Amino acid sequence: MRFLSAGQVAKLVNVPREARPYYRALAGAVRGAILDGQIPVRVRMPAERHLAEELRVSRTTVTSAYDQLREQGYLDSRQGSGSWTALPDPATSADNPWLSGNDDGLLQLHCAAPPAPSQLHQAMHEAVDDAARFGMGNGYDPMGLAALRERVAAHYGRRGVATRPEQILITTGSQHAMQLVMSLLVGAGDTVLVESPTYPHAIDVARQRGARIAATGVSHEGWQADLLAGALRQSGAGLAYLMPDFQNPTGALVDEATRAAVAGAARRTGSTLLIDETWAELALEDLPRTAPMAAFDTDSRVISIGSASKLWWGGLRIGWIRSTEALTRRLAAQRATVDIASPVLEQLVVARLFDRLEETRAERCRTLRASRDGLVAALRRHLPGWEFTVPRGGGTLWVRLAEGGATPFAEAAATHGVRLAPGPWFGLEGALESYLRLPFTQPPAVLAEAVLRLAAAREQGPVGPRPADTLIPMV
Missing domain, CATH: 3.40.640.10 (Type I PLP-dependent aspartate aminotransferase-like (Major domain))
Structure with a gap:
Protein backbone atom coordinates (compact mmCIF):
# COMPACT_ATOMS: atom_id res chain seq x y z
CA MET A 1 0.00 0.00 0.00
CA ARG A 2 1.42 3.38 -1.06
CA PHE A 3 -1.36 5.76 0.05
CA LEU A 4 -4.60 5.94 2.00
CA SER A 5 -7.71 7.76 0.88
CA ALA A 6 -9.69 10.01 3.19
CA GLY A 7 -12.45 7.42 3.28
CA GLN A 8 -10.05 4.67 4.31
CA VAL A 9 -8.60 6.77 7.13
CA ALA A 10 -12.08 7.71 8.34
CA LYS A 11 -12.95 4.02 8.64
CA LEU A 12 -9.73 3.24 10.53
CA VAL A 13 -9.98 6.02 13.12
CA ASN A 14 -12.92 6.10 15.48
CA VAL A 15 -13.02 9.43 17.30
CA PRO A 16 -15.91 10.08 19.70
CA ARG A 17 -17.99 13.01 18.58
CA GLU A 18 -17.79 14.55 22.03
CA ALA A 19 -13.99 14.33 22.29
CA ARG A 20 -12.36 17.61 23.27
CA PRO A 21 -10.13 18.90 21.93
CA TYR A 22 -11.12 17.03 18.80
CA TYR A 23 -7.83 17.55 16.97
CA ARG A 24 -5.95 15.86 19.81
CA ALA A 25 -8.34 12.90 19.82
CA LEU A 26 -7.98 12.60 16.04
CA ALA A 27 -4.20 12.66 16.28
CA GLY A 28 -4.34 10.03 19.03
CA ALA A 29 -6.57 7.79 16.95
CA VAL A 30 -4.23 8.01 13.94
CA ARG A 31 -1.23 7.37 16.14
CA GLY A 32 -2.91 4.37 17.74
CA ALA A 33 -3.74 2.95 14.32
CA ILE A 34 -0.10 3.32 13.26
CA LEU A 35 1.16 1.63 16.42
CA ASP A 36 -1.38 -1.17 16.07
CA GLY A 37 -0.38 -1.75 12.44
CA GLN A 38 -3.80 -0.81 11.03
CA ILE A 39 -2.17 2.10 9.22
CA PRO A 40 1.17 0.95 7.77
CA VAL A 41 4.35 2.94 8.10
CA ARG A 42 5.61 4.86 5.06
CA VAL A 43 2.26 5.33 3.36
CA ARG A 44 0.94 8.68 2.23
CA MET A 45 -1.94 10.13 4.23
CA PRO A 46 -4.80 11.99 2.54
CA ALA A 47 -4.59 15.73 2.10
CA GLU A 48 -5.86 17.72 5.06
CA ARG A 49 -8.73 19.21 3.01
CA HIS A 50 -9.94 15.80 1.83
CA LEU A 51 -9.85 14.25 5.31
CA ALA A 52 -11.65 17.26 6.79
CA GLU A 53 -14.40 16.89 4.23
CA GLU A 54 -14.71 13.16 4.90
CA LEU A 55 -14.85 13.66 8.70
CA ARG A 56 -17.01 16.77 8.40
CA VAL A 57 -14.75 18.85 10.58
CA SER A 58 -12.95 22.07 9.85
CA ARG A 59 -9.75 21.88 7.86
CA THR A 60 -8.03 23.71 10.71
CA THR A 61 -8.88 20.81 13.00
CA VAL A 62 -7.22 18.27 10.69
CA THR A 63 -4.26 20.61 10.18
CA SER A 64 -3.81 20.79 13.97
CA ALA A 65 -3.99 16.99 14.22
CA TYR A 66 -1.41 16.57 11.45
CA ASP A 67 0.82 19.16 13.13
CA GLN A 68 0.71 17.20 16.39
CA LEU A 69 1.50 13.94 14.60
CA ARG A 70 4.46 15.60 12.88
CA GLU A 71 5.74 16.95 16.19
CA GLN A 72 5.43 13.49 17.73
CA GLY A 73 7.24 11.82 14.83
CA TYR A 74 4.31 9.90 13.36
CA LEU A 75 4.12 11.95 10.15
CA ASP A 76 6.91 12.99 7.83
CA SER A 77 5.87 15.82 5.51
CA ARG A 78 7.79 16.39 2.31
CA GLN A 79 7.49 19.41 0.07
CA GLY A 80 5.33 18.48 -2.90
CA SER A 81 4.82 14.89 -1.71
CA GLY A 82 2.33 15.22 1.11
CA SER A 83 2.49 13.59 4.55
CA TRP A 84 3.77 10.06 5.09
CA THR A 85 3.32 7.88 8.17
CA ALA A 86 6.39 7.16 10.28
CA LEU A 87 7.50 5.79 13.64
CA PRO A 88 9.29 8.22 15.95
CA ASP A 89 12.54 7.82 17.79
CA PRO A 90 11.00 6.83 21.16
CA ALA A 91 13.57 8.73 23.25
CA THR A 92 13.62 12.02 21.37
CA SER A 93 10.21 12.54 19.76
CA ALA A 94 8.37 15.70 20.65
CA ASP A 95 5.76 14.01 22.87
CA ASN A 96 8.42 12.52 25.12
CA PRO A 97 7.02 13.59 28.51
CA TRP A 98 10.45 14.76 29.67
CA LEU A 99 10.61 17.22 26.78
CA SER A 100 7.29 18.90 27.59
CA GLY A 101 6.35 21.50 30.13
CA ASN A 102 4.17 20.88 33.15
CA ASP A 103 1.76 23.75 32.51
CA ASP A 104 -0.97 21.78 30.70
CA GLY A 105 -3.19 21.37 33.77
CA LEU A 106 -2.83 17.56 33.88
CA LEU A 107 -1.95 15.43 36.88
CA GLN A 108 1.73 14.84 36.23
CA LEU A 109 2.28 11.10 36.51
CA HIS A 110 5.11 11.19 33.98
CA CYS A 111 7.60 12.66 36.45
CA ALA A 112 9.11 10.70 39.35
CA ALA A 113 10.19 13.73 41.36
CA PRO A 114 9.11 14.14 45.01
CA PRO A 115 8.47 17.45 46.74
CA ALA A 116 11.02 19.00 49.06
CA PRO A 117 11.47 17.62 52.61
CA SER A 118 10.48 19.68 55.61
CA GLN A 119 14.14 20.24 56.52
CA LEU A 120 14.95 22.06 53.27
CA HIS A 121 13.89 25.48 54.52
CA LEU A 357 20.77 12.52 56.23
CA GLU A 358 19.11 10.06 58.59
CA GLU A 359 16.29 12.43 59.50
CA THR A 360 15.53 13.49 55.93
CA ARG A 361 15.81 9.94 54.59
CA ALA A 362 13.35 8.68 57.21
CA GLU A 363 10.89 11.41 56.24
CA ARG A 364 11.24 10.72 52.52
CA CYS A 365 10.84 6.96 52.94
CA ARG A 366 7.82 7.43 55.19
CA THR A 367 6.01 9.58 52.62
CA LEU A 368 7.01 7.40 49.67
CA ARG A 369 5.87 4.26 51.48
CA ALA A 370 2.44 5.79 52.14
CA SER A 371 2.14 6.90 48.52
CA ARG A 372 3.29 3.53 47.19
CA ASP A 373 0.80 1.64 49.32
CA GLY A 374 -1.99 4.01 48.35
CA LEU A 375 -1.22 3.69 44.66
CA VAL A 376 -1.03 -0.11 44.88
CA ALA A 377 -4.37 -0.30 46.70
CA ALA A 378 -6.06 2.01 44.20
CA LEU A 379 -4.75 0.06 41.21
CA ARG A 380 -5.82 -3.29 42.66
CA ARG A 381 -9.29 -1.92 43.34
CA HIS A 382 -9.97 0.00 40.14
CA LEU A 383 -7.65 -1.62 37.57
CA PRO A 384 -7.27 -5.22 38.77
CA GLY A 385 -6.13 -6.52 35.39
CA TRP A 386 -2.94 -4.48 35.48
CA GLU A 387 0.10 -6.46 36.60
CA PHE A 388 3.04 -5.20 38.65
CA THR A 389 5.47 -6.21 41.35
CA VAL A 390 5.47 -3.96 44.42
CA PRO A 391 9.02 -2.56 44.68
CA ARG A 392 10.83 -2.58 48.00
CA GLY A 393 12.25 0.87 47.37
CA GLY A 394 12.62 3.67 44.88
CA GLY A 395 9.71 5.69 43.57
CA THR A 396 8.05 3.93 40.62
CA LEU A 397 5.79 1.04 39.64
CA TRP A 398 6.44 -0.69 36.33
CA VAL A 399 2.97 -1.78 35.24
CA ARG A 400 1.96 -4.20 32.50
CA LEU A 401 -1.38 -3.35 30.94
CA ALA A 402 -4.06 -6.00 30.66
CA GLU A 403 -4.61 -5.19 26.99
CA GLY A 404 -3.93 -2.50 24.42
CA GLY A 405 -0.92 -0.27 23.97
CA ALA A 406 0.54 2.18 26.45
CA THR A 407 1.00 5.00 23.96
CA PRO A 408 -2.65 5.21 22.84
CA PHE A 409 -3.74 4.74 26.44
CA ALA A 410 -1.54 7.66 27.50
CA GLU A 411 -3.28 9.78 24.90
CA ALA A 412 -6.67 8.69 26.24
CA ALA A 413 -5.52 9.40 29.81
CA ALA A 414 -4.58 12.94 28.81
CA THR A 415 -8.19 13.58 27.83
CA HIS A 416 -9.08 12.56 31.41
CA GLY A 417 -6.53 14.92 32.93
CA VAL A 418 -3.55 12.61 33.58
CA ARG A 419 -0.16 12.81 31.90
CA LEU A 420 1.59 9.43 31.68
CA ALA A 421 4.96 8.04 30.66
CA PRO A 422 4.33 5.06 28.34
CA GLY A 423 6.77 2.19 28.18
CA PRO A 424 8.43 3.00 24.84
CA TRP A 425 10.13 6.05 26.37
CA PHE A 426 12.19 3.64 28.48
CA GLY A 427 13.35 1.38 25.68
CA LEU A 428 14.69 1.23 22.15
CA GLU A 429 12.89 1.18 18.81
CA GLY A 430 9.32 1.29 20.11
CA ALA A 431 9.62 -1.67 22.49
CA LEU A 432 7.78 -1.94 25.83
CA GLU A 433 4.42 -0.82 24.41
CA SER A 434 2.59 -2.98 26.98
CA TYR A 435 4.01 -1.06 29.95
CA LEU A 436 3.53 2.18 31.87
CA ARG A 437 5.72 3.73 34.52
CA LEU A 438 3.63 5.05 37.40
CA PRO A 439 5.58 7.06 39.99
CA PHE A 440 4.42 7.21 43.59
CA THR A 441 6.21 10.44 44.44
CA GLN A 442 3.01 12.47 44.84
CA PRO A 443 0.66 12.44 47.87
CA PRO A 444 -1.72 9.49 48.20
CA ALA A 445 -4.80 11.63 47.54
CA VAL A 446 -3.38 12.83 44.21
CA LEU A 447 -2.53 9.28 43.20
CA ALA A 448 -5.97 8.02 44.18
CA GLU A 449 -7.59 10.67 42.00
CA ALA A 450 -5.23 9.85 39.15
CA VAL A 451 -6.16 6.15 39.28
CA LEU A 452 -9.86 7.00 39.17
CA ARG A 453 -9.22 9.03 36.03
CA LEU A 454 -7.15 6.22 34.51
CA ALA A 455 -9.95 3.77 35.24
CA ALA A 456 -12.38 6.11 33.50
CA ALA A 457 -10.07 6.32 30.50
CA ARG A 458 -9.80 2.54 30.48
CA GLU A 459 -13.56 2.04 30.73
CA GLN A 460 -14.32 4.49 27.94
CA GLY A 461 -12.91 1.99 25.47
CA PRO A 462 -13.84 2.01 21.80
CA VAL A 463 -17.03 3.70 20.70
CA GLY A 464 -19.17 3.33 17.64
CA PRO A 465 -18.83 5.53 14.59
CA ARG A 466 -20.00 9.05 15.25
CA PRO A 467 -22.73 10.68 13.17
CA ALA A 468 -21.30 12.72 10.31
CA ASP A 469 -24.08 15.19 9.78
CA THR A 470 -22.58 18.36 11.20
CA LEU A 471 -19.31 20.25 11.09
CA ILE A 472 -17.29 20.06 14.32
CA PRO A 473 -15.22 23.23 14.85
CA MET A 474 -11.69 23.25 16.13
CA VAL A 475 -11.57 23.52 19.94
Missing part, protein backbone atom coordinates in the same frame (compact mmCIF):
# COMPACT_ATOMS: atom_id res chain seq x y z
CA GLN A 122 16.21 25.37 57.55
CA ALA A 123 19.07 23.97 55.48
CA MET A 124 18.69 26.86 53.04
CA HIS A 125 18.81 29.42 55.86
CA GLU A 126 21.98 27.85 57.24
CA ALA A 127 23.52 27.71 53.77
CA VAL A 128 22.93 31.44 53.27
CA ASP A 129 24.82 32.08 56.49
CA ASP A 130 27.60 29.74 55.34
CA ALA A 131 27.84 31.49 51.99
CA ALA A 132 29.12 34.71 53.51
CA ARG A 133 32.62 33.33 53.98
CA PHE A 134 32.79 32.18 50.36
CA GLY A 135 31.99 35.62 48.97
CA MET A 136 35.61 36.76 48.95
CA GLY A 137 36.48 34.12 46.35
CA ASN A 138 35.42 33.95 42.72
CA GLY A 139 32.90 31.15 43.32
CA TYR A 140 34.37 28.83 40.68
CA ASP A 141 35.53 25.40 41.81
CA PRO A 142 35.31 22.78 39.03
CA MET A 143 35.79 19.96 41.55
CA GLY A 144 33.11 21.28 43.88
CA LEU A 145 33.26 22.74 47.38
CA ALA A 146 35.55 20.81 49.70
CA ALA A 147 32.87 20.79 52.41
CA LEU A 148 30.44 18.89 50.16
CA ARG A 149 33.04 16.55 48.65
CA GLU A 150 34.11 15.59 52.17
CA ARG A 151 30.54 14.72 53.12
CA VAL A 152 29.92 12.67 49.96
CA ALA A 153 33.21 10.80 50.46
CA ALA A 154 32.38 10.12 54.10
CA HIS A 155 28.99 8.75 53.09
CA TYR A 156 30.62 6.27 50.70
CA GLY A 157 32.87 5.28 53.58
CA ARG A 158 29.86 4.55 55.76
CA ARG A 159 28.45 2.41 52.94
CA GLY A 160 31.61 0.29 52.98
CA VAL A 161 33.70 1.87 50.21
CA ALA A 162 36.70 3.87 51.42
CA THR A 163 36.70 7.13 49.48
CA ARG A 164 38.82 10.28 49.56
CA PRO A 165 37.34 13.71 48.77
CA GLU A 166 39.75 13.87 45.82
CA GLN A 167 37.74 11.04 44.23
CA ILE A 168 34.54 13.09 44.25
CA LEU A 169 33.45 15.58 41.59
CA ILE A 170 30.38 17.70 42.33
CA THR A 171 28.12 18.15 39.31
CA THR A 172 24.98 20.05 38.43
CA GLY A 173 22.76 17.00 38.88
CA SER A 174 23.14 13.36 37.89
CA GLN A 175 22.24 14.11 34.28
CA HIS A 176 25.23 16.44 34.12
CA ALA A 177 27.35 13.70 35.68
CA MET A 178 26.22 11.25 33.01
CA GLN A 179 26.94 13.79 30.28
CA LEU A 180 30.46 14.41 31.58
CA VAL A 181 31.35 10.72 31.82
CA MET A 182 30.06 9.85 28.37
CA SER A 183 31.56 12.93 26.75
CA LEU A 184 34.96 11.84 28.04
CA LEU A 185 34.71 8.07 27.51
CA VAL A 186 32.30 7.54 24.59
CA GLY A 187 32.98 8.50 20.99
CA ALA A 188 31.08 8.19 17.73
CA GLY A 189 30.63 4.54 16.80
CA ASP A 190 31.41 3.22 20.29
CA THR A 191 28.92 0.84 21.87
CA VAL A 192 27.07 1.72 25.08
CA LEU A 193 25.12 -1.03 26.83
CA VAL A 194 21.94 -0.04 28.70
CA GLU A 195 19.25 -1.93 30.54
CA SER A 196 15.85 -2.40 28.96
CA PRO A 197 13.86 -0.66 30.33
CA THR A 198 16.14 2.15 31.41
CA TYR A 199 16.27 5.84 32.28
CA PRO A 200 15.51 7.65 29.00
CA HIS A 201 18.07 10.43 29.38
CA ALA A 202 20.89 7.87 29.36
CA ILE A 203 19.78 6.87 25.87
CA ASP A 204 19.63 10.55 24.92
CA VAL A 205 23.20 11.19 25.99
CA ALA A 206 24.56 8.09 24.26
CA ARG A 207 22.80 9.08 21.04
CA GLN A 208 24.20 12.59 21.25
CA ARG A 209 27.67 11.06 21.41
CA GLY A 210 26.98 9.10 18.22
CA ALA A 211 27.20 5.81 20.08
CA ARG A 212 25.70 2.52 19.03
CA ILE A 213 23.30 1.39 21.76
CA ALA A 214 22.89 -2.21 22.84
CA ALA A 215 20.38 -3.41 25.43
CA THR A 216 20.18 -6.10 28.06
CA GLY A 217 16.98 -7.03 29.84
CA VAL A 218 16.19 -6.21 33.44
CA SER A 219 13.21 -7.55 35.38
CA HIS A 220 11.68 -6.82 38.78
CA GLU A 221 14.29 -9.23 40.19
CA GLY A 222 17.17 -7.31 38.60
CA TRP A 223 19.83 -8.48 36.16
CA GLN A 224 20.60 -12.01 35.09
CA ALA A 225 24.36 -12.03 35.50
CA ASP A 226 25.06 -14.50 32.69
CA LEU A 227 22.91 -12.58 30.21
CA LEU A 228 24.47 -9.25 31.14
CA ALA A 229 27.94 -10.74 30.88
CA GLY A 230 27.06 -12.15 27.47
CA ALA A 231 25.74 -8.78 26.33
CA LEU A 232 28.99 -7.09 27.38
CA ARG A 233 31.03 -9.68 25.52
CA GLN A 234 28.95 -9.85 22.36
CA SER A 235 28.33 -6.11 21.99
CA GLY A 236 31.91 -5.10 22.73
CA ALA A 237 30.51 -2.24 24.82
CA GLY A 238 33.19 0.02 26.23
CA LEU A 239 30.71 1.44 28.73
CA ALA A 240 27.56 0.07 30.38
CA TYR A 241 25.03 2.29 32.14
CA LEU A 242 23.37 0.33 34.96
CA MET A 243 21.09 0.99 37.96
CA PRO A 244 21.43 -1.74 40.60
CA ASP A 245 19.61 0.15 43.36
CA PHE A 246 15.81 0.36 42.93
CA GLN A 247 16.15 0.59 39.19
CA ASN A 248 14.18 3.21 37.32
CA PRO A 249 11.56 2.21 36.19
CA THR A 250 11.28 -1.40 37.46
CA GLY A 251 12.27 -0.78 41.09
CA ALA A 252 14.63 -3.80 41.02
CA LEU A 253 17.30 -4.19 43.70
CA VAL A 254 20.26 -6.28 42.53
CA ASP A 255 21.78 -8.65 45.09
CA GLU A 256 25.47 -8.63 46.00
CA ALA A 257 26.31 -11.92 44.28
CA THR A 258 25.01 -10.57 40.98
CA ARG A 259 26.86 -7.28 41.49
CA ALA A 260 30.11 -9.17 42.04
CA ALA A 261 29.50 -11.33 38.96
CA VAL A 262 28.83 -8.30 36.74
CA ALA A 263 31.89 -6.48 38.05
CA GLY A 264 33.92 -9.57 37.19
CA ALA A 265 32.43 -9.69 33.69
CA ALA A 266 33.41 -6.04 33.17
CA ARG A 267 36.99 -6.88 34.11
CA ARG A 268 37.08 -9.70 31.58
CA THR A 269 35.61 -7.62 28.75
CA GLY A 270 37.47 -4.41 29.55
CA SER A 271 34.22 -2.50 30.01
CA THR A 272 33.59 0.49 32.27
CA LEU A 273 30.46 0.39 34.43
CA LEU A 274 28.64 3.69 34.91
CA ILE A 275 26.50 3.03 37.99
CA ASP A 276 23.56 5.32 38.70
CA GLU A 277 22.79 5.40 42.44
CA THR A 278 20.14 8.12 42.34
CA TRP A 279 17.58 5.97 44.20
CA ALA A 280 20.04 4.05 46.39
CA GLU A 281 19.05 5.67 49.69
CA LEU A 282 15.34 5.01 49.36
CA ALA A 283 14.65 1.53 50.70
CA LEU A 284 11.01 1.41 51.79
CA GLU A 285 11.24 -1.93 53.56
CA ASP A 286 13.53 -3.20 56.31
CA LEU A 287 16.23 -4.59 54.01
CA PRO A 288 19.83 -5.58 54.69
CA ARG A 289 22.18 -2.89 53.44
CA THR A 290 23.52 -3.81 49.99
CA ALA A 291 27.13 -2.94 49.22
CA PRO A 292 27.62 -0.43 46.38
CA MET A 293 28.91 -1.70 43.04
CA ALA A 294 32.19 0.10 43.78
CA ALA A 295 32.78 -2.38 46.61
CA PHE A 296 33.29 -5.13 43.98
CA ASP A 297 35.61 -3.04 41.79
CA THR A 298 39.21 -4.27 41.82
CA ASP A 299 40.63 -2.43 38.81
CA SER A 300 38.88 0.97 38.69
CA ARG A 301 36.15 -0.01 36.22
CA VAL A 302 33.22 1.33 38.27
CA ILE A 303 32.20 4.98 38.07
CA SER A 304 29.36 5.88 40.44
CA ILE A 305 27.00 8.83 40.10
CA GLY A 306 24.50 10.14 42.61
CA SER A 307 22.07 13.00 43.04
CA ALA A 308 20.23 15.11 45.59
CA SER A 309 17.07 15.10 43.49
CA LYS A 310 15.23 12.01 44.78
CA LEU A 311 16.43 11.87 48.37
CA TRP A 312 15.92 15.59 48.86
CA TRP A 313 14.57 17.77 46.02
CA GLY A 314 14.83 18.05 42.24
CA GLY A 315 15.19 21.81 42.50
CA LEU A 316 18.61 21.24 44.05
CA ARG A 317 20.57 20.68 40.85
CA ILE A 318 23.46 18.96 42.61
CA GLY A 319 24.93 15.55 41.85
CA TRP A 320 28.30 13.86 42.14
CA ILE A 321 30.69 11.41 40.52
CA ARG A 322 32.87 8.94 42.42
CA SER A 323 35.85 7.56 40.52
CA THR A 324 39.62 7.41 40.75
CA GLU A 325 41.40 10.62 41.61
CA ALA A 326 43.02 10.75 38.16
CA LEU A 327 39.75 10.28 36.28
CA THR A 328 37.98 12.76 38.54
CA ARG A 329 40.49 15.43 37.59
CA ARG A 330 40.06 14.63 33.90
CA LEU A 331 36.31 14.97 34.30
CA ALA A 332 36.74 18.29 36.10
CA ALA A 333 38.76 19.57 33.15
CA GLN A 334 36.19 18.15 30.72
CA ARG A 335 33.34 20.05 32.35
CA ALA A 336 34.70 23.34 31.00
CA THR A 337 32.94 22.40 27.75
CA VAL A 338 29.61 22.34 29.61
CA ASP A 339 29.97 24.65 32.61
CA ILE A 340 32.69 25.82 34.97
CA ALA A 341 31.32 24.88 38.37
CA SER A 342 28.12 24.05 40.21
CA PRO A 343 26.33 26.82 42.15
CA VAL A 344 27.91 27.52 45.53
CA LEU A 345 24.69 28.10 47.45
CA GLU A 346 23.08 24.86 46.27
CA GLN A 347 26.22 22.94 47.23
CA LEU A 348 26.06 24.43 50.72
CA VAL A 349 22.39 23.48 51.03
CA VAL A 350 23.16 19.87 50.09
CA ALA A 351 26.08 19.81 52.54
CA ARG A 352 23.68 20.85 55.29
CA LEU A 353 21.20 18.18 54.20
CA PHE A 354 23.94 15.54 54.40
CA ASP A 355 24.27 16.57 58.05
CA ARG A 356 20.57 15.65 58.37
